[in-house]
Amino acid sequence: MKQRVITAVVALAFFLPIIYFGGIAIELLAALLAGIGVFELFRMKGLAVLSFEGILAILGAVILVLPQERWFAFLPAGTDKSALFYLVVLLLLGIAVISKNTYTFDEAGFPVLASLYTGVGFERFLNARSATDGLVVLVFGLFVVWATDIGAYMAGRRFGQRKLWPDISPNKTIEGALGGIASAVVVAAIYLLAFPGQDYFGHGSLLMIVLTILFSIAGQFGDLVESAIKRHYGVKDSGNILPGHGGILDRFDSMLFVFPIMYLFGVF
Numbered sequence: 261m262k263q264r265v266i267t268a269v270v271a272l273a274f275f276l277p278i279i280y281f282g283g284i285a286i287e288l289l290a291a292l293l294a295g296i297g298v299f300e301l302f303r304m305k306g307l308a309v310l311s312f313e314g315i316l317a318i319l320g321a322v323i324l325v326l327p328q329e330r331w332f333a334f335l336p337a338g339t340d341k342s343a344l345f346y347l348v349v350l351l352l353l354g355i356a357v358i359s360k361n362t363y364t365f366d367e368a369g370f371p372v373l374a375s376l377y378t379g380v381g382f383e384r385f386l387n388a389r390s391a392t393d394g395l396v397v398l399v400f401g402l403f404v405v406w407a408t409d410i411g412a413y414m415a416g417r418r419f420g421q422r423k424l425w426p427d428i429s430p431n432k433t434i435e436g437a438l439g440g441i442a443s444a445v446v447v448a449a450i451y452l453l454a455f456p457g458q459d460y461f462g463h464g465s466l467l468m469i470v471l472t473i474l475f476s477i478a479g480q481f482g483d484l485v486e487s488a489i490k491r492h493y494g495v496k497d498s499g500n501i502l503p504g505h506g507g508i509l510d511r512f513d514s515m516l517f518v519f520p521i522m523y524l525f526g527v528f
Contacts, residue, residue, distance in 0.1 A: 267503050279398060282389050287326055290382040294321040296501065296508045297378035297516075298371075304493040305370065313352055313363075317371035320348040324379030325386060348375070378509075381516030384523045391528035393460045400451055400461070401475070401522055405514045407447035408440040408476045409483075415439020429487040437480055444476035445469060461527050471525055475518050482517030486510065 278285045295318045302309040302317070309318070326332070328341040335341065352368045388398040416436025424432040448469060457465035486509055490498060499507020509516075522528060 267505055271502065279389065279402075280395065282394065284330075286389055287330070287386060290386040291322045291325045293508055293512065294325045294378040294382040296499070297321070297382075297512070298374045300498040300507045300509050301374040301378070301489070302371075304490065304495050304498060306493075307370075313355060313368070313371045316348050316352055317375050320345050320372070320375035321379035321382075323348065324375065325383045327386070327390070345375070345379075377516065380520060381512070384519035385515060387523060388519055388528045393455075394528070396455050396460045397522075397528045400448070400455070400527075401515070401519055403447050403451055404444045404472055404475050405479050405518055407444045408479050409514065411443020412436040412440030412480065415442075425484055428484055428491060432484070440480060441473055441476045444472055444479075448472040463525075463527065468527075471522075471527070474525075475521060478517045478521045479514035482514045485517070486513035 275289075278289050298314075298318045298321050299309045302314050308314060323332075323341055323344050326341075328335070332341045332344065335344070349368075349372055352371055353365070355363045355368065356365060385398070385401075388394060388401055391397050412432070413436065416431070416433045416439065419435040419439070420433030422434045423430065424434050424437050452465040452468055455461075457463050457468040461468055463471065486498065489509075490496065497506030498509035501507055502511060505511055
């Protein structure tokens with residue numbers, strides 16, 4: 261527990277100023293986190309990230325994350341950076357030819373999905389900060405995720421009896437999940453008193469409360485997805501870059517689902 265607290269304090273001391281100031285720093289941070297996420301997925305699957313497909317997968321994730329106007333201004337007018345990402349996909353498919361079909365279409369699907377999972381997730385995280393009133397929007401999303409995690413943990417320990425999804429995550433309970441949602445709603449309601457929904461999020465505060473329930477559920481589902489991936493590959497943590505907390509995907513799994521859903525519903 262002491263190690264977890266120390267790691268959390270150090271990470272926040274590094275993380276919060278970057279979130280506050282934004283700009284190039286948060287763009288580079290988001291790209292770095294996406295690249296590490298790809299690395300962790302390759303590591304869990306037992307693949308070498310220092311391989312042609314590993315490097316392409318990281319490159320694909322970074323392309324998805326970084327803003328086009330700053331990092332891909334060399335593209336012809338009217339060309340979207342998605343064209344660059346698709347070039348990465350084509351190169352991955354081309355490995356099947358170079359390898360004389362020892363590298364298959366199915367195998368090429370893994371690096372593509374790894375790039376999309378981490379790349380789009382951290383791109384939406386970055387989009388939230390880049391939006392109008394971006395700091396308010398980004399902090400709201402973070403508060404929903406953190407409140408859900410804390411509320412689920414506390415409610416699960418105090419009231420947890422019925423297992424939520426024992427085949428995937430044996431320690432999670434229905435009571436904990438409901439406690440996480442309730443905690444997120446309370447935190448969101450307080451936050452919206454200071455930053456009214458219609459002024460900062462394009463939705464009324466009541467609708468934002470309803471959406472918070474959805475965001476909290478999405479965050480918990482993202483956590484379960486990461487648990488399913490780890491269980492499939494037979495690993496305890498996605499990595500060990502954060503002592504006491506595991507890897508980047510262990511810490512950002514909920515956010516990789518919450519921010520894309522927030523974007524889908526027009527919160528930013």
